[in-house]
Amino acid sequence: MANGRAKTLEDLEIQFTTIGARAQALVESAGPDLCSRPPASGSWSVAECLQHLNVIADAYFPVWQQIIANAGPRKAALNAPYQIDFWGRLISWILEPPARIRSKTPLPFQPVDCNSIDSVLAGFLARQQHIVDTLRRCRGRAIDTVSIASPVDSRIRYSIWSSFLVNAAHQRHHLWQAEQALQKLRSEK
Structure with a gap:
């Protein structure tokens, strides 16, 4: 399951592994020059899209580490599907490419030092x-x-499971954005 909503931990592992391979292939096909250039003023380059995802991941790691350690045992069968909650469903739906709603990235999560x-x-x-x-x-x-x-907006609370689904959708969103940026740069040549 490379796309679509994951139902098991194995599904999510495949998604995150696929996202990593997709990002690597994208960068290798474009080269350093195209990856560092934004397609337009105010737009993000490939490097900035990936750096933004790095910043977001870094915000989640301490939260996941602390909460997962305290999560109790699962009562459902080991391979039973996990349940997504309201916020996880809504946010991942919004983020899946192409994004349905555009929003400004809060300053602490904007890419720097690319x-x-x-x-x-x-x-x-x-x-x-x-x-x-x-x-x-x-x-x-x-x-x-x-x-x-959510480390991005503390007013939003969702399950750990939903936070992983949101992250996968968010990563697909910014990889799609990076692909669009490259497509635009290549068409201008």
Whole structure:
């Protein structure tokens, strides 16, 4: 399951692994010059899209680490589908590409320090592996019954499970954005 809403931890592992491979292929096909150039003033480059995802992942890791450790055992069968909650369903639906609603990225989550696409990509791929490792620590835990506050907007609370689904949708959104940026840059040549 590379796209669509994941129902199991294995589905999500596949999604995050696929997203990482997709980002790597995108960067390799474009090269450093195109990856560092935004397609228009006020738009993000490929490097900025990936760096934004790095910043978001870094905001989630401490929350996941703390809450997952305290999540109780899952009562459902080990391979039973997890349940998404209202906020997870809504936000992931909004974020799936093409995005249905555009919003301004809060300042703490805007991409900065996009030194080189190689370092940004390496950081992104390392974070993808960290997410997969985090998912593996969730096995047997009731992560769809434990809520967290979103590190992006503390007014929004959703389950740990939903937070992973939102992250996957968010990553697909920004990879799509990066692909659109490259397409525009290539068409201008």
